[in-house]
Amino acid sequence: MERILTIIDKEWAEVFKNRIVLFTVGFMPLMFTLMPLAILFFSRNSDMSGDVADLPPSFRAACGEMSAGACMQVFLVNQFLLLFMMMPLIIPVAIAAYSIVGEKTTRSLEPLLATPITTIELLTAKSLAAAIPAILATWICFAVFVIAAPIVGAAPPVVASLFNPMWSLAVFVAGPLMAIMAVNFAVIVSSRVTDPRTAEQTSAVIIVPLLGLVFGQLAGVIVLNAQLMLVVISLLVLADVGLIYLGARLFQREAILTKWK
Amino acid sequence: MIHVESLTKKFGALTAVDSLTLDVAxxxxxxxxxxxxxGKxxxxxxxxxxxxxxxxxxxxGGLTVGRDDHAIRARVGILTETPGMYDRLSAEKNLTIFAKLYGVKDVAGQVDKYLRMLGLWERRGxxxxxxxxxxxxxxxxxxxxxxxxxxxFLDEPTSGLDPEAAKLVRDFIAELKSEGRTIFLCTHNLDEADRLCGRIGIFRTRLLTVDTPxxxxxxxxxxxxxxxMKRLDPAWAEAARALPFVKEAQAVDSRLIVGLDEPEEQNPILVRRLVELGAEVQFVGELRHSLEDIYLNFIRQETGNGE
Incomplete structure (x- = not known):
């Protein structure tokens, strides 16, 4: 455990001196928290009965007895929930890409691999160092959002929806699973490229399925609810198992020293 | 301390190390x-x-590669071909991280010791x-x-260093040697190997030879x-050759180069003979071939064999 903590400490000390990583870790959570709050604030007194008619019928049906304004706000908040879930995908990718490719370019991995640390400890430490800031950022931003939503004028049904099981599953279960998936995907990509930006940009492909959900909901093909979230979580578990297996195979001493480009 | 027996490494069809056998005391x-x-x-x-x-x-150190890997890594020190430091971290932080990874008890004490010993204390931050x-x-x-x-294990410790820094590193290795540490030194610097190493192995995929310099x-x-000599008479080379223990004698400029088996015993006889013949001997010394000559000889032989 001591060695894992040492590597996490090292990763954070080094990677957070990188402005691009700092920007990703700092700016993105701020943006994804403030934007929906601003939209809630500006839509608090608007008459949105006309707009509700444009909502996908499946979503309108899910609104039940809510007022038009509240239904519209819930729809907007649901869209932002999905964007909000980009945090556990993008932040770990940025950290892992700069951490692993950075070590490749400075050739600091070999002395590290020559220590008594096991590859599992090293991969765990690197994964945690990338995933923890993302998970914490997601949770903190969600907490800020929950606290600030009623203050900026969110309708009571909107505030109540934040406490429904779908949100809890998304933030507290899917979020960490997404972060783990992103880290391992970044490890796999990082083993093949020599530039951190290329690694980061290539790894960003990981957000495509999430964008699929956003557009699916916008088009009315799907409605986010707890059942769908459970399906997403199941798929994430499968993806994590596969990616951890592939990542761990690539993250062996010999593979790193002789096969990584 | 290091025992190697028929060690081989292949990468696909390429043999990087072929049946290496050696012992380091x-x-x-x-x-x-x-x-x-x-393949070094x-x-x-x-x-x-x-x-x-x-x-x-x-x-x-008695531990088997492939079975006791974790223990071996904990007991050996390695200087990799490139230093591979964490550039954004201070010297002190770099060392602290590795001291913790190696499970050093007194982390701060050891970091201080080596920062001072290697003259990095003032720049530790x-x-x-x-x-x-x-x-x-x-x-x-x-x-x-x-x-x-x-x-x-030191892999090219003075590679790319200026002469002053290289000397400092070499002096430090000599100090480590005097502490009784076992050092496996990969180097291109033949003068360095000559000065520091008790034995050398010349290697090109396989071990070509191993012995003291x-x-x-x-x-x-x-x-x-x-x-x-002050002046050389070609006849003196003839006279030298006539002596039964002289293997060869060659006159080069004002020098007479003589091949002997036991110079410690045979030099006085030879000097006496030359003086008898009228030679004025200024200096006598052993002709030392550089390690570079030896190295190139083996490598060329190997290249010749390979072709």
């Missing part, structure tokens, strides 16, 4: 010489359990990325020593003595 500085791509770094990586041998066996090549190399050496390993010279060139 405790406290010995062993020079591992070879051209670029000879691959050998070091196998012996430090970074990569697995394809075949053969090796023990490091500076980012490693701001260091010169020589300072980075010193920091990498400090990193390899934090856990006080008895066995050290003195024995290698003797094996290749025999022992030769140079007599510097």
């Amino acid at each position: 405790e406290g010995e500085v062993f020079g591992f010489l070879g051209p670029n791509g000879a 770094t691959t050998t070091v990586r196998m012996l430090t359990c970074l990569i697995a041998p394809t075949d053969g066996r090796a023990t490091i 500076d980012e490693a990325g701001s260091f010169s090549k020589g300072m980075r190399q010193k920091l990498a050496i400090a990193r390899a020593l934090l856990h006080e390993p008895k066995i050290l 003195a024995n290698l010279r003797r094996r290749l060139y025999g022992r030769k003595v140079v007599f510097h």
Whole structure:
């Protein structure tokens, strides 16, 4: 455990001196928290009965007895929930890409691999160092959002929806699973490229399925609810198992020293 | 201390190390010489359990490579070909991280000790990325020593350093040698190997030869003595050749170069004879072939064989 903590400490000390990583870790959570709050604030007194008619019928049906304004706000908040879930995908990718490719370019991995640390400890430490800031950022931003939503004028049904099981599953279960998936995907990509930006940009492909959900909901093909979230979580578990297996195979001493480009 | 038996490493069809067998005794500085791509770094990586041998066996301090890898890594120190420091972290932080990874008890004490010993104390708070090549190399050496390993693998420790920094590193290696540490030194610097190593192995995928520098010279060139004269009469070379123990004698400018088996015993007789013939001997010394000559001889022989 001591060695894992040492590597996490090292990763954070080094990677957070990188402005691009700092920007990703700092700016993105701020943006994804403030934007929906601003939209809630500006839509608090608007008459949105006309707009509700444009909502996908499946979503309108899910609104039940809510007022038009509240239904519209819930729809907007649901869209932002999905964007909000980009945090556990993008932040770990940025950290892992700069951490692993950075070590490749400075050739600091070999002395590290020559220590008594096991590859599992090293991969765990690197994964945690990338995933923890993302998970914490997601949770903190969600907490800020929950606290600030009623203050900026969110309708009571909107505030109540934040406490429904779908949100809890998304933030507290899917979020960490997404972060783990992103880290391992970044490890796999990082083993093949020599530039951190290329690694980061290539790894960003990981957000495509999430964008699929956003557009699916916008088009009315799907409605986010707890059942769908459970399906997403199941798929994430499968993806994590596969990616951890592939990542761990690539993250062996010999593979790193002789096969990584 | 280091026992290697038929160690082989193949990468697909390519054989990087072919059946290497050697022993390095405790406290010995062993020079591992070879051209670029000879397989020296691959050998070091196998012996430090970074990569697995394809075949053969090796023990490091009694521990078996492939079975006791974790314990071996904890007991040996390695200076990799490139220092590989964390450039954004201070020298002190770099060392602290590795001291913790090696499980050093007194982390701060060991870090202080080696920062001072290698003259980096004043710059301990500076980012490693701001260091010169020589300072980075010193920091990498400090990193390899934090856990006080008895066995050290140094891969090109003075490569790319200016003469002053290289001397400093060499002096430090000599100091480590005097502490009784076993050092496996990969180097291109033949003068360095000559000065520091008890024995050297010349390697190109396979071990071409291994011996002390003195024995290698003797094996290749025999022992030769140079007599510097005020003036040289070619007849004196003839006279020298006439002596039964003289293997060869050659007149070169004002010097007489004589091949002998036992110069310690035979030089006085030869000097007496030359003086009798009227020679005015100014200096007498042993002709030393450089290690470079020996190295190139073996490598050329190998290239010739390979072709």
